[in-house]
Amino acid sequence: MNSSTFIATALADGLLTTLVITLGASAVAIILGITIGYIRVSSFWAFRCLAIIYIEFFRGTSLLVQLYLWFFVLPFFGVTLSPWTVGILGIGMNVSGYGAEVVRAAIQSVDRGQYEASVALNFSRFAMMRRILLPQAIRAMLPAWGNLLVDLLKATSLVFFITIPELTSASKQAADTTGNYLLFFAVALFSYYLIARLLVTPFVRLSERRFSRGFVREAVA
Amino acid sequence: MSDSISRIGNVMALKPSNLPVNPELSPAKPFVRFENVSKRYGTYTVLDNLNLDIARNEKVSIIGPSGSGKTTVLRMLMTLERINDGIIWVDDEPLTHMQKNGKMVPATNAHMRRVRGKIGMVFQHFNLFPHMTALQNCMEAPISVLGLSKQEAEARAAELLDMVGLGDKKKHYPIQLSGGQKQRVAIARALAMRPKVMLFDEVTSALDPELVGEVLNVIRKLGAEHDLTMLMVTHQMGFAKEFSDRVCFFYGGKITEQGPPDQLFGNPQNERTRQFLSAVLEAG
Numbered sequence: 264m265n266s267s268t269f270i271a272t273a274l275a276d277g278l279l280t281t282l283v284i285t286l287g288a289s290a291v292a293i294i295l296g297i298t299i300g301y302i303r304v305s306s307f308w309a310f311r312c313l314a315i316i317y318i319e320f321f322r323g324t325s326l327l328v329q330l331y332l333w334f335f336v337l338p339f340f341g342v343t344l345s346p347w348t349v350g351i352l353g354i355g356m357n358v359s360g361y362g363a364e365v366v367r368a369a370i371q372s373v374d375r376g377q378y379e380a381s382v383a384l385n386f387s388r389f390a391m392m393r394r395i396l397l398p399q400a401i402r403a404m405l406p407a408w409g410n411l412l413v414d415l416l417k418a419t420s421l422v423f424f425i426t427i428p429e430l431t432s433a434s435k436q437a438a439d440t441t442g443n444y445l446l447f448f449a450v451a452l453f454s455y456y457l458i459a460r461l462l463v464t465p466f467v468r469l470s471e472r473r474f475s476r477g478f479v480r481e482a483v484a
Numbered sequence: 485m486s487d488s489i490s491r492i493g494n495v496m497a498l499k500p501s502n503l504p505v506n507p508e509l510s511p512a513k514p515f516v517r518f519e520n521v522s523k524r525y526g527t528y529t530v531l532d533n534l535n536l537d538i539a540r541n542e543k544v545s546i547i548g549p550s551g552s553g554k555t556t557v558l559r560m561l562m563t564l565e566r567i568n569d570g571i572i573w574v575d576d577e578p579l580t581h582m583q584k585n586g587k588m589v590p591a592t593n594a595h596m597r598r599v600r601g602k603i604g605m606v607f608q609h610f611n612l613f614p615h616m617t618a619l620q621n622c623m624e625a626p627i628s629v630l631g632l633s634k635q636e637a638e639a640r641a642a643e644l645l646d647m648v649g650l651g652d653k654k655k656h657y658p659i660q661l662s663g664g665q666k667q668r669v670a671i672a673r674a675l676a677m678r679p680k681v682m683l684f685d686e687v688t689s690a691l692d693p694e695l696v697g698e699v700l701n702v703i704r705k706l707g708a709e710h711d712l713t714m715l716m717v718t719h720q721m722g723f724a725k726e727f728s729d730r731v732c733f734f735y736g737g738k739i740t741e742q743g744p745p746d747q748l749f750g751n752p753q754n755e756r757t758r759q760f761l762s763a764v765l766e767a768g
Contacts, residue, residue, distance in 0.1 A: 376611035380670075383562050383605040384625035384677060385597055394628055398615050477615045477657035 270437045274447075277433030278454060284350050284419045284429065285458065289412050291355025292362050296408075299359060300366025301392065314363065321360030327421050329353055334425040350422035358415045362408065369404035370396055402474040409467035413459045430454055513576070515540040515713050516561065516681060521570035523556055530556050532737040534570070540680075543707055543714045545724035545745075548734035549760055554717045557734075558683045561715070562605045563596050574599055575680065601629075604679030608686040610666040612658040618645060618669045619654040622676045630677065637676075644672035648702050664695030668702055675706075682706070684716035696720070703727070721764055725749050733757045 303314035321329070333349045344352075373396050381391040420431035428436075434451035438444040514537035523531040531553040538544050546554040559565040561572060563579070571588065572579045581588045582595045591599075613621050622641030626632040632640070645654055648668040658666055667687055674682060684703065688696040700723050706712060707727060718724050724731055725745040732742040733754070741754040752758045 374611075376607060376609055377613065379562075379564055380607065380611035380613070382564060382600075383603075383607075383674070385601050385629050386625060387597070387629070390628040394624060395613055402615075474615070477617070477659060 266440065270440065273428070273433045274430075274437060274450070277428055277430040280422075280427060281416075281419050281430040281454075282458065282462075284347075284354065284422055284427075285412075285416045285462070287351035288354035288358065288415055288419065291352055292358035292411070292415060293408070295356060295359035296362025297366050297397075299363035300370065301397075303363055303367045304370050306388070318360045318363050321357050322364070326354065326357045326418055327424060329357055330421060330425050346422065346425045346427045349425055350419070350427055354415060354418055354422070357418070358411055361411055365404050365407040365411065366400070369400035369407075372403055373399045398474060402471065402478065405467055405471050405474065409463060412463045412467070416459055416463065417455060514538055514573070515542075515575055516715070517573040518557070518560075519571045519573065521560065521572060522568050523553070523560060523565060524568050529737050531560075534737075534739065536732070536739065538681075538713060538715060541711055541713055543727055543729045544716070545728040545731045546715070546717045546734060547719070547721065547724060547731060547760075548740075552734040553737040554734045555685055558605065558685050558715060558717055561681075562603060562683060563600050574602055601677070602680045603683065604674035604677055604681070605683040605685065606667070606670050606674055606687050608689050610658070610663075610670045610690075612666055612670055612673070614658050617655050617657055618650060618661070618672075621658070621669055622673045625673070626676050640676055641672070644675050645669070647675075647705075648672045649698070662695060663691045664698045667691065667699045671699075671702055671706070679712070681713040681715065684714065684718070686717050686719065688718070688720060719764075721749065721761070733760065735760070 299314050299317055302310050303318070305311055305314070330349060330353045333344060333353050334346065337344060370392075377395055377399065378391070381395050386395065419429060422429055423432040431451055434447045438447040441447070516536075516538040518534045518536040521531060521534040522529065534553075534557070536557070546557060548554050556565060560567050561574075561579070567580055571581050577599050578588065578591070579596065579599045580591055582591045583589075612618075613624065616624060619638065619641050622644055623634070623637040626637040626640060627634060642651070642654065645651055648671055650665060650668055650672070653661060653665060653669075658669070661669065671687075687703075688699050691699065700720065703714075703716075703723075704727060707714060716724075716728075728745050730742060731745045731748045732739050733748065733752075733756070734740065735756045741748060741752060741757045748757065749761065752761060
C-alpha cells in the first residue's frame with residue numbers, strides 16, 4: 264500500500280468514527296436530556312434534586328476528565344467499558360446535562376393557560392406532559408438543541424484520548440507524516456463543517472417544521 | 485363504611501349559608517356547594533367565607549368589579565386554586581376534601597381528578613392547544629382521559645363542532661380561526677368530556693365586539709338544549725339578565741347581593757350593587 268492510499272484510508276476511517284460517535288452520542292444526549300429535563304420539573308422534590316445533581320455534575324465538570332473517569336477509573340471498581348461505549352455514553356451524558364436545562368426552560372416557557380386547560384380537561388400529569396406541553400416545548404427548544412449537537416460533534420475529537428482514532432487525530436497524523444499541515448487541517452475543518460451542515464442542520468430544520476404545525480400560518484411559512 | 489357515610493351526612497347537614505338566599509332558588513340538595521370557603525394570598529383575602537349553593541341545571545351569573553374574587557370562584561371549583569378554608573362539594577361529593585379514617589382530609593390529586601371530571605371550563609383566552617386542529621383539540625381529552633376510541637372521539641368531536649357552527653373548520657389550526665371561532669372550539673372541547681357543570685370565565689372579554697354575539701348564541705343554545713349546570717363570570721349584563729336564573733354580585737370577596745336577574749338589575753337593594761350597575765350602564 265502506498266502512503267497516499269494509507270493516509271486516505273486513515274482519514275476515511277477517522278471520518279466514519281466521528282460520524283458514528285456523533286450519531287450515537289446525539290441519540291444518548293437527546294433521550295437522556297429529555298428524560299432528565301422532565302424529571303427536573305417533577306412535582307416531587309427528591310426527583311428534582313436528583314436531576315439537579317446530574318445536571319451540575321455533567322455540566323459543571325470537564326468533558327475530558329469525565330471521559331478519563333469512565334475509561335481509566337471505573338476499571339478500579341470492576342467496571343471496564345470499551346472505548347466506544349465510553350465515547351458514546353460519556354459525550355452523550357455530558358451534553359444531556361446541558362440539554363436537560365434546555366428542556367426544563369422550554370417546558371416552563373409553555374403558556375400557563377395550556378396547563379390550566381389540561382387540568383380543566385382532566386388530563387393526567389403524564390398525558391398533559393406528553394400530549395400538550397412537550398410538543399410545544401420541543402418546538403421552542405429545537406434551536407438550542409441545534410447548537411448543542413454541533414458542539415457535540417466538535418467534542419467527539421476528545422475520544423482520541425481514550426484510544427479511538429477519529430477525524431482530528433487522523434488529520435494530525437496525515438499532516439505529521441506528509442508535512443502538509445495546511446492541506447490536512449483544512450480538510451479536517453471543512454469536514455466538521457460539512458457534517459454539521461449536512462447532518463445536524465437538516466435534522467433540526469425538519470424537526471422544526473414537524474413541530475411548528477399550527478404555529479405559523481401556512482401562507483407565511 | 486357506614487361511619488364514613490354518616491360523617492358525610494353530618495357535614496352535609498351543616499347549615500350551608502347564612503346569607504339571605506331566596507328559598508325558591510336554594511334547593512335542599514345543591515349540585516355545587518361552596519361551604520365557608522375562603523381563599524387568601526398571603527395576608528390578602530380574595531374570598532371571605534363564601535357560601536353558595538347551585539342547583540342542578542341552574543344558570544348562575546357572577547358579576548362584580550375587578551378584584552372582587554369572582555373569577556377565583558370558578559378557578560377554585562376547577563381546582564386551579566387551592567382553597568384555604570371550607571369545603572367545596574360537587575354532586576354530593578367533597579371535591580376539595582376526602583374521607584380518611586372517618587375524617588375529612590384535603591383531597592389527593594387522584595380524588596380531585598375523579599370528582600372534577602364532572603366539571604368543564606371555558607377560559608377568557610381560549611387556551612386552545614395550538615399544535616392541534618380544531619377537531620384534534622376536541623378529540624385529545626376524550627381519547628387520553630376517557631379512553632374513547634379514535635372513531636368514537638372523532639364522531640363526538642365532529643358533532644360538537646357542527647353544533648357550535650364550525651363544521652367546516654375542523655381541519656383548521658387555532659391560529660387560522662377568529663377569536664369567536666376559537667372560543668366556540670373551546671366550548672366544544674369542554675363539552676366533549678360530557679361535563680355536568682360548565683364554567684365560563686369571562687368568555688367574551690377577549691373578543692372583538694362583533695364576535696361576542698356568536699359565542700353568546702352558542703351558550704344560549706347549550707342552556708336551552710342540554711341539561712347543564714352553568715356558572716359564568718361575565719361583564720355582559722344584558723346576557724346575564726336574559727340568560728341566568730340567578731345573578732350574584734361580588735364585592736370585596738363576598739356575595740354582596742344575589743337574586744333573580746329581574747330583581748337584581750331592576751331593583752338592587754345594596755348600595756354597592758347600585759353603584760356598580762350604574763357605572764357599568766354609563767360605560768355602555
